[in-house]
Amino acid sequence: MKRTLFTVVTATLSLTLGLAQAAQDSPSAPHATALFQQHCASCHGAQRTGSMGPALLPESLARLRPAEARKTIAEGRPATQMPAFQASLSPADIQALTELIYQPMRPTPAWTELDIQASRVQHTDARKLPNKPQWKADPMNLFIVVEGGDHHVSLLDGDRFERIHRFPTRYALHGGPKFSPDGRFVYFGSRDGWISKYDLWNLKLVAEVRAGLNMRNVAVSSDGRWVIAANYLPHSVVLFDHDLKLVQTHAARSGVESSRVSAVYDAAPRQSFVVALKDVPELWEISYAGKKAPAAPRRIQLEEPLDDFFFDPAYRHALGASRPQGDGQATAQVVDLDAGRKVANLPIAGMPHLGSGITFDYQGRRVLASPNLKDGAIDVIDLTNWQTVKTIATPGPGFFMRSHEKTPYAWVDSMMAPKAKDRLTVIDKRTLQVVAEVREPGKTLAHIEFTRDGQYALASLWEMDGALIVYDAATFKEVKRLPMSKPVGKYNLHNKLTRSEGTSH
Ligand code: HEC
Structure with a gap:
């Protein structure tokens, strides 16, 4: 009797103690490792790099709070x-297992070129399938909706707002999906490093390859020949042909310093990929002009590393922010890709989310507008002189901003603010004034994307039992709602392929 009571008390105690403090009372690390091998390794891999279940490494769990991991x-x-x-x-x-999975794996798990090649799976021979859509809808007004709740993708007819198809994906897709130039194939990247090539016209998975153990995003060259991946683990950039066959890997290092790779984007007019390194102050440009496989990266030396970034409409400049750890001050800079150097600092406070910026014309000049992850503010910057035109106050820090050539309005969320995450703010691009707000009280409302003609704005009710909400882009009235499982992103094929000024690329 006494013993049972004692067990219950210690149990409650170790559950309520903070992670750090509980560490002192918890069983030893070797014990936790043994527990992991016995109970978890069969699904999560002996090295915690994932197999049937997802990877359980600190890099992989960045978005999962320890309390949630413990509950899981x-x-x-x-x-x-x-x-x-x-x-x-x-x-x-x-508790011991929870602590274990937030510790780096020692030694660091390797993922070599042989591992990449061995991971590749050919599911379908796409050359044997019809080269036209096997469904009736405008193939260019298709929406790819990523449902993060249960790891599925829905394909939506952008004229009727009806689902064409829904299929399972790899665990936790990361970064936007990218497309072949004809719009037939889409490439998804997953948190755990998987790239999946999917045939949108025949609704079939074509091939998959694991590019790394923890990946940030993928990009596809504008000529459709190359697919490239940016990894946190290992520190590498990995290039494939359009069939996901390995072409080359580049270790992300500068001298003796090794770095995570923040992001890679296609710079279509330059016929190159631009790569940002997170831990060393270098920006890489990998040219795919010409017939041969891309050559070694051209290295641009910076003062500060870049995190996410954005191109000006001419793709002459990369505009990016650094994301220092801890209390460090974020800085935003303009890099001239032709000259190969930083040419300006951007006058933006807080933590601009430039990767989600948009551009438009305001009083005869080209401006950039960017949400801010730390402040309830939209910074509007003149792209000819890098000066602030206006800072527009919003209800709270936000993540995504979107517009379209054919609408006078830009929409922005404030999902980083607990009290304002339930609303979208609509800004008139002609006056830079806030003109409207839409709300879903108590829920999270975020991530807007427009139809091909700019007449409708689609937003995410970002909940497990969430929805896709279609708004009339002129009246801001809801016209339709489709239930979805945490729709974390949606992408309109036409807007992406034409590199619409109102959306990220
Ligand atoms: C039978 C297979 C299986 C076993 C055994 C298993 N897991 Fe899992 N685990 C999964 C799958 C599958 C998921 C993904 C669930 C989902 O889709 O949300 C998962 C998810 C998790 C997550 C959440 C990861 C995230 O990114 O949100 C944690 C944490 C976790 N498992 C820890 C463990 C631990 C610790 C053990 C051993 C005590 C264990 N699991 C044993 C299959 C398994």
Whole structure:
């Protein structure tokens, strides 16, 4: 009797203690490693790099709070293969496992060119399938909706707002999907490093390859010949042909310093990929002009590393922010890609999310507008002299901003603000004034994308039992709502392929 009570008390104690403090009371690390091998390795891999279940490395868990990880281990995840362990493991063991998965794996797991090649799976021979859509809708007004809740993608007819198809994806897609120039194929990148090539016209998965163990995003060359991946783990950039066959890898290092890779984007008019390194102050340009495989990267030396970035409409400049760890001050800079050097600092406070910026004409000049991850502010910058035209106050820090050539309005979320995450703010691009707001009280509303003609704005009700909400882009009235499982992103094929000024590329 006494013993049972004691167990219950220690159990509650170790659950309520903070992670750091509990570490002192928890079983030893070797014990946790043994527990992992016994109970978790079969699905998450002996090296925690994932197999049937997702990778469980600190890089992979950046968006999962330890308390949630602990709950997942104890209670499992309904409707998935993740079992509940609270009946078979003690609270102290569950705590020890939670701590273990946030520790780096020692030695760091490797992922070599041989591993990449061995991971490739050919699912379908796309050359044997019809070269036209096997469904009836405008293939260019198609929306690809990423449903992060249960890891599916929905294809939506952008004229009727009806689902054409829904299919499962790899765990946690990351970065926007990218397309072949004819719009037939889409490439998805996943958090755990998988690239999946999918035939939109025949609704079939074509091929997959694992480019790394933790990946940021993928890009596809404007000529459709190359696919490239930016990895956090290992520190590498990996280039494939359009069939996802490995062509080359570049270790992301500068001298003795090794770096995570923040992002890679296609710079179509330059016929190159531009790569940002997170830990060393270099920007790389990998040219794919000409017939041969791309050559070694051209290295541009910077003062500060870039995180996400954005191109001006001519693709002459890369505009990016650094994201220092801890309390460091973020800086935003303009890099002239032709001259190969920084040419200006951007006068933006807080933490601009330039990767989600848009451009438009304001009083005869080209301006950039960018949301801010730290301040409730939209900075509007003149692209000819890099000066601030206006800072527009919004209800809170936001992540995404979108517009379209054919609408006078830009839409922005404030999803980083607990009290204002439930609204979208509509800004008139002609006056830079806030003109309207749409709300879903108590829920998270974010990520807007327009139809091909700019007449409708599609937003995400960013919840497990969420929805895609279609608004009339002129009246801001809801016209339709489709239930979806946490629709974390949606992408209009035409707007992406034409590199619409109102959306990220
Ligand atoms: C039978 C296979 C299986 C076993 C055994 C298993 N898991 Fe999982 N686990 C999964 C799957 C599949 C998921 C993804 C669930 C989903 O789709 O949300 C998952 C998800 C998780 C997540 C959430 C990851 C994230 O990114 O959100 C954690 C944490 C986790 N597992 C920890 C563990 C631990 C610790 C053990 C051992 C005590 C374990 N799992 C055993 C299959 C398994």
